[in-house]
Amino acid sequence: MELSDIRREYARDGLRRKDLKANPVDQFNLWLQQAIDAGLTDPTAMTVATVDETGQPFQRIVLLKNVDDKGFVFYTNLGSRKAQQIAVNSKVSLHFPWHPLERQVHITGVAEKLSTVENVKYFASRPKESQIAAIASRQSSRISARGILEGKFLELKKQFEQGEVPVPTFWGGFRIRPESIEFWQGGEHRLHDRFLFSNHDGQWDVDRLAP
Template sequence: MDQKDIQNLRQDYRASTLLENATKADPIKQFEAWFNEAIAAQVLEPNAMTLATATPDGRPSARIVLLKGFDHNGFSFYTNYLSRKGKEIARNPQATLLFFWGELERQVRIEGTIEKLSKEASEEYFHSRPHGSQLGALASPQSQEIADRDILENKYAQLTAEYDGKEIPKPSFWGGYILKPQQIEFWQGRSSRLHDRILYKKADKKTWKKVRLAP
C-alpha cells in the first residue's frame, strides 16, 4: 500500500450521537452505561485499554492492559511492578487510560493519578486467575531482556512441577493499581468529522463539571 492509499483510508461515523442532555451527571455512571453497551455489542475485549505513562523527564510510553474493575474510586488493573510501566508509575504517577470501541465509534479517555491497590486486593485477584496465568506472572521477568524464549518455557515448566497441587503464592513484584481520575472525556464519532466530545472535569471530591469540546 502506498502513501496515497493510506491517506485515503477514512470512515464516516454515523452510528450514534452524544448530546449533553443525554449524558449522566456522574462520569462513572456514564462510563458504566457505555461499557455495558460495548459488552452488549460484543466488542472484542471491551475492557482492553491503552495505558499511557511517562518518565519524570516526559518520555511517554503506551501499551494495552485490561481493566479489572471500576467504581467511584477509580479504574483498576494488575501488572508486574518491575515492568517498564511499573517503574514509570513509581517515578511519575500521572497517567492516561484510553478505551476505543470501534464497533460503536466511541472512545473514552481518562486522565489521573495512579496508586497501588492494597496487598489484600492484589492477593484476592491473583488467586482468582487461571492457574496458568498465575504461573506466567511468576515465571516472567516482565520488560527485562532475555536471551531466548526457552528461558520462559523452562521456568514455566519448573514452576508447574514445583506447584503441582499447591497454592501458588502471589509474587511480591506483582499486584494492582488504581487510576484515580481527574478528568474523563467521552468521544462519539459523527459524520464529516464533527465528532461529539463531552469532557467531565473534577470540581471537588464529589462533583464534576461537564463541558463540550470542539472536535
C-alpha cells in the same frame, strides 16, 4: 491506495448533553456494558500511557479489572517498565477505543498502588496457569530466547502442581483515580460529539468540546 485516502463517515449515533449521566463513572459503565453486549473483542482493553524520567511517553494495552467511583484498576508486574515509570510520575492516561461503536473514552488521573488484601483477592481468582506465568515472567526484563521463559513456566508448574501458588511480592495492581473523563462519539462530516468531565474537589463539571 494512499493512506491519506482511507477514511469513512461516522454516522452511527450522536451524543447529547441530556443523554449523559451526572456521574461519568456511571456513563462509562453504561458504555462498557454496551460494548460487551455488542460482542466487541476485548471490550475491557485499554491503552495505559506513562512518562519516564526523561519525559518520554510510553503506551501499552492492558485489561481493566475493576472500575468504581474510586477509580480504574489494572494489575501488572511491579518491576515492569510501566510500574517503574509510575513510581517516578504517577500521572497516567487511559484510552478505550471502541471502534465498532464509533466511541472512545479518554481518562487522565493519578495512579496509586492497591492494598495487599486487594492484590491477594484478585490473584486468587486468576487461573492457576496465569498465576504461575506471573512468577515465571519478570516483565520488561531482557531474555535471550522464548525457550527460557517456557522452561521456567514448566518448572514452576511442576513445583506448584499440588499446592497453591503464592502471590509474588513483585506483582500487584494500580488504581487510577480519575481527574478527567472524556466521552467521544463519532459524528457525520467529522462533527464528532465530545464531552469532558473534570473533577473539582470531588464534584464533576462537564463541558462540550469542539471536535
